[in-house]
Amino acid sequence: MSQPYVLQLAAQRTQWLSARDVLIAGNIANANTPGYQATDLQPFSAVLDSAEVSMASTNPAHMTPGGDGFAEARVVESDTPETTLSGNSVDIENEMIKLGDVNREYTMATNIKRVVHQMIMSVLK
Amino acid sequence: MPDPLQATLRIAGSGLEAQSVRLRVISENIANAQSTGDTPGADPYTRQTISFDSALDRSLGAPLVRVKTIGRDDAPYKVEHDPGNPAADAAGFVKMPNVDVLTELADMREANRTYEANLQVAKQSAELLGQTVNLLKDA
Numbered sequence: 001m002s003q004p005y006v007l008q009l010a011a012q013r014t015q016w017l018s019a020r021d022v023l024i025a026g027n028i029a030n031a032n033t034p035g036y037q038a039t040d041l042q043p044f045s046a047v048l049d050s051a052e053v054s055m056a057s058t059n060p061a062h063m064t065p066g067g068d069g070f071a072e073a074r075v076v077e078s079d080t081p082e083t084t085l086s087g088n089s090v091d092i093e094n095e096m097i098k099l100g101d102v103n104r105e106y107t108m109a110t111n112i113k114r115v116v117h118q119m120i121m122s123v124l125k
Numbered sequence: 126m127p128d129p130l131q132a133t134l135r136i137a138g139s140g141l142e143a144q145s146v147r148l149r150v151i152s153e154n155i156a157n158a159q160s161t162g163d164t165p166g167a168d169p170y171t172r173q174t175i176s177f178d179s180a181l182d183r184s185l186g187a188p189l190v191r192v193k194t195i196g197r198d199d200a201p202y203k204v205e206h207d208p209g210n211p212a213a214d215a216a217g218f219v220k221m222p223n224v225d226v227l228t229e230l231a232d233m234r235e236a237n238r239t240y241e242a243n244l245q246v247a248k249q250s251a252e253l254l255g256q257t258v259n260l261l262k263d264a
Contacts, residue, residue: 014257018129021253025133025246026179026188029140031239032147033177033190092242103249110256114263 006116013109016044016073021102023075027090028099034086038095040078047073130257132185133250139189140243143177146192147236150175151229158224166214170222172198198223 020041030036083089150173160170178193200223208217 015129018133018253021133021246021250022129022136022185022187025136025140025250028239028242028246029136029143029190030177030179030188031140031242032143032235033179036179036188092239096242096245099246099249103253106253107256110260114260117260118263 004116004120007113010109010113010116012047013044014106014113016041016047017102017106017109019073020098021106024095024098024102027078027095028092030088031090031092031095032088034088036088036090038078038080038090039075040098042074042076044073127185128254130250130254132187134247135182135185136187136189137243137247137250139191141240141247143190143192144236144240144243146195147175148233148240150195151233151236154224155226155229155233158222158226158229160222161210161212161219163211165212167212167220169202169212169220170224172200172222172224174198 023039023041027036027038078089080089080091080094082091154172157170161167162169174196176193176196177190179188180191181187182189202220202223204218205221206217207213207219210219213219
């Protein structure tokens with residue numbers, strides 16, 4: 001049995017969020033590094049839009065094309081309002097806001113996973 | 126590639142380390158703001174500077190930060206007239222360190238702020254890892 005779509009989506013979402021968290025952490029750690037360009041991840045909606053529709057496999061002999069239908073998110077340079085004299089473009093306040101966003105959205109995704117799981121368990125128990 | 130949230134912890138750790146070295150350099154500068162040489166006409170304490178460098182960690186695929194150099198500030202020394210000082214030259218002038226305490230304090234505030242930001246990142250990724258582990262709790 002394949003995973004419910006919601007769980008797949010929530011897993012993909014947490015993957016995307018933790019990848020974004022790495023980039024934010026890199027930006028904050030390098031907040032005082034000369035010549036450092038801040039980076040961010042492509043929005044999740046853009047990743048979903050570029051996802052291919054995968055074919056359903058109804059027989060074990062069916063081959064599925066590579067990947068689970070979701071595309072990889074690309075790392076892009078974030079457009080920050082200003083670059084300091086040393087060539088650093090990290091805006092630390094903006095990064096902290098992004099950090100808060102990631103926290104909230106990650107909590108949301110894990111809670112969705114838990115609720116879906118509870119729904120499945122309520123049928124089984 | 127390791128778990129991204131653990132990579133986040135490592136990155137924040139590198140930031141904390143870099144900023145604490147910076148705080149050390151600042152405290153050395155402030156502590157020595159009045160340190161003259163000990164022979165007549167000798168050079169006093171020279172202000173230290175610090176610069177950072179971003180290093181891509183191949184196993185994490187993320188930019189860690191590290192201390193690039195701890196250098197010496199080549200700004201001129203301040204000269205004061207104090208004939209009684211052991212470091213005074215024949216004319217009674219003493220070379221004082223090129224440390225400006227106000228600049229150091231401003232730098233300290235900035236280091237503090239960046240340290241706190243990195244700490245926040247570390248706290249958050251630990252919290253998110255905890256949330257994921259807690260999914261197993263009520264399964």
